[in-house]
Amino acid sequence: MEQSNQFGKFLETLRGKMSLRKVANKCGLSHAYIRDLELGRNRTTNDVIKPSPDTLRKLAQAYQYPYTDLLIKAGYLEEASTMQIPQSAHSVQLDAVWYVEFGIKTITYVSGDAVVEENVESLVAFTTFIDTLIEHDFVKLDMHLFVNLHKIKKYAPSEGKLFFDSAEDASGVTIAALPQKKYHQILLDYAALNTGQFTETNPGAYLSSLKAKLFT
Numbered sequence: 001m002e003q004s005n006q007f008g009k010f011l012e013t014l015r016g017k018m019s020l021r022k023v024a025n026k027c028g029l030s031h032a033y034i035r036d037l038e039l040g041r042n043r044t045t046n047d048v049i050k051p052s053p054d055t056l057r058k059l060a061q062a063y064q065y066p067y068t069d070l071l072i073k074a075g076y077l078e079e080a081s082t083m084q085i086p087q088s089a090h091s092v093q094l095d096a097v098w099y100v101e102f103g104i105k106t107i108t109y110v111s112g113d114a115v116v117e118e119n120v121e122s123l124v125a126f127t128t129f130i131d132t133l134i135e136h137d138f139v140k141l142d143m144h145l146f147v148n149l150h151k152i153k154k155y156a157p158s159e160g161k162l163f164f165d166s167a168e169d170a171s172g173v174t175i176a177a178l179p180q181k182k183y184h185q186i187l188l189d190y191a192a193l194n195t196g197q198f199t200e201t202n203p204g205a206y207l208s209s210l211k212a213k214l215f216t
Contacts, residue, residue, distance in 0.1 A: 007074055008040035014063045027058035034059075050074065052165075053110050054173050068117070076115040092116055094136045098151045098164040099173055102126070102144040112165065139183065141175040153195055155187040162187065166195070 015023055015038070020031035027034075036042050037059075042049050051059070056074055060067040092109050101108045107129065109116045120126055130146075138146040147162060154163035154172070160180050161172035180187075192198040 005040040008038045010073055011059065012038040014059075014065055023059075023062050027062035029055065029058060053115050071115055092118070094133070094138070094148070095150070097148055099148060100133060100138065100146045102146075139179075141179045141183070143176070145173065145175065147173070147175070149186075149190045150194060152187065152191045155191045157184060157188075162191075 020034055023034055024031040037051050056070045057067055060070045097109045097111050099110050107118045133146050137149045141147050151164045152162050153166050161174050163172040
């Protein structure tokens with residue numbers, strides 16, 4: 001609880017004199033939820049809460065604060081001096097990863113309980129890794145974003161967002177407009193498959209058909 005409160009106080013310091021509603025307008029989160037994060041608890045249930053990496057990204061943009069530094073403050077990443085960075089993609093279990101983001105010389109893996117950042121030293125390594133992602137059914141949905149199709153729990157077309165957790169207050173990731181249009185039906189189908197709501201009589205065959213559309 002203490003650690004959550006410390007991070008909440010840090011968020012409150014970042015907000016400064018900016019009103020909660022102004023921050024909400026800038027980042028797309030509700031002002032009530034932002035205040036809950038500052039208090040470190042859900043005021044309705046009194047449960048301790050921790051912002052997801054996607055929520056932290058929105059707050060980082062609203063406060064113009066470095067995203068990686070905010071991840072460290074929230075406990076998702078360790079300080080660079082002590083962080084043990086994987087030396088290859090094989091050290092990360094891709095099947096458990098929600099999505100992958102590419103930086104200039106880094107790859108960031110985001111899952112439900114962790115964010116792992118990996119250094120990549122060459123263009124060849126990037127290219128090889130993209131092939132590995134495709135083999136694991138990741139699809140490119142923005143310039144620097146690859147999403148694990150098997151982890152999608154909800155697709156909200158009107159918001160252009162994908163969700164990887166079925167919780168009502170779960171944070172999602174925003175995808176680019178063109179891929180959203182291109183893969184609209186496929187994203188809906190995978191969300192249905194992953195939540196047991198798919199109605200096809202032969203989901204295995206249909207899944208193979210979806211992959212063919214995506215990766216050929």
